[in-house]
Amino acid sequence: MKIAIAGAGIGGLSAALALHARGFDVTVFEAAPQIGPLGVGINLLPHAVGVLSGLGLGDALAATAIETKELVFMNRFGREILTDARGIAAGYAHPQFSIHRGELQMILLAAANRALGADRIRPGHRLATFSQSGASVESRFVDPRGAAAGGFVSDVLVAADGIHSAVRAHFHPDEGMPKWNGITMWRGVTEGNPFLSGRSMVWAGWSAQKFVCYPISRPHADRGRSLINWIADLRTGSTEMLRRQLAHAQESAPPAPPRRRAAAKSGRRRPAVARRRRPPP
Numbered sequence: 001m002k003i004a005i006a007g008a009g010i011g012g013l014s015a016a017l018a019l020h021a022r023g024f025d026v027t028v029f030e031a032a033p034q035i036g037p038l039g040v041g042i043n044l045l046p047h048a049v050g051v052l053s054g055l056g057l058g059d060a061l062a063a064t065a066i067e068t069k070e071l072v073f074m075n076r077f078g079r080e081i082l083t084d085a086r087g088i089a090a091g092y093a094h095p096q097f098s099i100h101r102g103e104l105q106m107i108l109l110a111a112a113n114r115a116l117g118a119d120r121i122r123p124g125h126r127l128a129t130f131s132q133s134g135a136s137v138e139s140r141f142v143d144p145r146g147a148a149a150g151g152f153v154s155d156v157l158v159a160a161d162g163i164h165s166a167v168r169a170h171f172h173p174d175e176g177m178p179k180w181n182g183i184t185m186w187r188g189v190t191e192g193n194p195f196l197s198g199r200s201m202v203w204a205g206w207s208a209q210k211f212v213c214y215p216i217s218r219p220h221a222d223r224g225r226s227l228i229n230w231i232a233d234l235r236t237g238s239t240e241m242l243r244r245q246l247a248h249a250q251e252s253a254p255p256a257p258p259r260r261r262a263a264a265k266s267g268r269r270r271p272a273v274a275r276r277r278r279p280p281p
């Protein structure tokens with residue numbers, strides 16, 4: 001059976017490997033002109049690691065990722081509330097891995113190139129439209145400039161084309177954009193010293209204002225360092241909520257340090273928080 005997959009992200013490449021392992025004839029079409037290691041940290045929970053290990057990727061994941069040992073819940077001042085084991089430490093049959101999303105995608109891509117053959121992964125092919133007739137489906141693609149890039153007939157088309165899926169839009173044309181949950185996330189990766197167990201994930205704060213960080217690189221850990229993925233979440237969805245959060249943050253800010261008071265005496269401007277804390281004249 002011939003299968004076309006739209007999207008060479010984490011889902012598309014994993015599906016390609018799993019379907020190929022079961023004897024299907026698979027070709028993957030990716031919109032991006034090149035498949036590069038994009039993103040920051042992502043977590044593979046034990047059930048996903050079980051699937052990927054079954055596809056022969058367990059060693060590559062272990063050599064690249066951090067095997068997460070625990071999730072430490074903290075308050076926003078960094079005080080521990082609860083520590084919960086993760087992966088093998090929590091009794092699962094497979095570990096939990098924290099990994100750079102781009103590295104994971106490159107592991108999947110290398111495995112797909114080996115298993116399917118490089119000519120079966122086709123970047124620069126954005127699925128534009130498709131139509132079904134009888135027992136087959138014809139997919140039509142455009143290149144990165146929007147010019148026609150040919151068609152492909154298969155028995156099955158698998159939609160793994162991400163959050164703005166063209167296939168989903170075809171089946172649900174009136175659905176509109178995905179609904180935003182009101183949270184804005186700032187995220188990045190910073191090299192630093194290992195913290196806690198060196199395999200700990202930290203969650204600090206609460207649902208509307210949270211900081212999460214965890215290490216994602218085994219090579220960094222092997223040389224005594226840590227590549228730390230961090231995410232700062234803030235509910236910014238309503239301006240009223242944002243106004244209250246900022247007011248609360250200003251109220252609970254610590255008093256201005258002495259250096260700032262000295263600066264005020266010398267006539268320089270002080271931050272608004274410190275000004276508000278002075279008793280009225």
Ligand SMILES: Cc1cc2nc3c(=O)[nH]c(=O)nc-3n(C[C@H](O)[C@H](O)[C@H](O)COP(=O)(O)OP(=O)(O)OC[C@H]3O[C@@H](n4cnc5c(N)ncnc54)[C@H](O)[C@@H]3O)c2cc1C
Pocket residue numbers: 006007008009010011012029030031032038039040041042043101125126127128160161162163164165166
């Ligand atoms: C560039 C990028 C960076 C990301 N970074 C992170 C991260 O740091 N942390 C995290 O937790 N999650 C990240 N994500 C999201 C995460 O990868 C997915 O939510 C999750 O892995 C589900 O995988 P997916 O295969 O369904 O979607 P994705 O991994 O989003 O992959 C979808 C793929 O389909 C391709 N595509 C889209 N439209 C078409 C089309 N019409 N035809 C053909 N191909 C198409 C996209 O280019 C992409 O390669 C990122 C996604 C992307 C695309």
